[in-house]
Amino acid sequence: MAFSVGGSSVKLTGVPEALRAITMLGERMSAALVPCCDELGLFMEREIKLRTRVDTGRLRASIGHYTPSDMTSKATQRIRNQAEMAAIYTPPTTSNIRVVVGTRVVYAPVVNYKLGDHMFEQGLQATVKAIPIIVDQYIGAIRV
Numbered sequence: 001m002a003f004s005v006g007g008s009s010v011k012l013t014g015v016p017e018a019l020r021a022i023t024m025l026g027e028r029m030s031a032a033l034v035p036c037c038d039e040l041g042l043f044m045e046r047e048i049k050l051r052t053r054v055d056t057g058r059l060r061a062s063i064g065h066y067t068p069s070d071m072t073s074k075a076t077q078r079i080r081n082q083a084e085m086a087a088i089y090t091p092p093t094t095s096n097i098r099v100v101v102g103t104r105v106v107y108a109p110v111v112n113y114k115l116g117d118h119m120f121e122q123g124l125q126a127t128v129k130a131i132p133i134i135v136d137q138y139i140g141a142i143r144v
Contacts, residue, residue: 029139033097034067036138041065041099043130048101048123052111059108065101 045065052060101123102108112120 032138036135037097037099038065038067039134040127040131041067041101043134044099044101044123044127047126048119051117051119051122053115053117059103059105059111062103062105062108063101064103065099067097067099 042065045063048063049060052063054060101120111117
């Protein structure tokens with residue numbers, strides 16, 4: 001690619017290659033978002049479980065995480081109708097990437113708040129500190 005500025009001509013080389021590399025990097029970043037969020041969910045799940053007191057083990061065992069991509073296998077195992085699957089599952093995009101960590105055990109708020117364990121808050125704080133490290137691993141893995 002060549003152009004002239006104030007009577008001087010400049011020739012740029014490698015523009016098509018650079019554009020291809022930028023496009024490929026964008027595609028790789030999008031593909032890495034879901035596994036990165038899944039790893040962050042696993043990390044937070046672990047941190048919460050480490051901080052959860054154990055009597056019978058039911059609460060600790062019930063803590064889990066999921067991302068929108070987890071819905072694919074769950075939806076396809078139980079439902080065969082494509083329309084019903086589409087109603088349950090929306091593929092992850094850069095605008096709806098999220099991780100949900102929690103439990104359905106009804107007494108979890110009592111342990112977390114009333115007994116003062118605050119395991120969910122502490123697990124979140126530990127995860128927030130680890131975000132740069134985990135994200136950097138994925139960025140390092142996709143460099144062009």
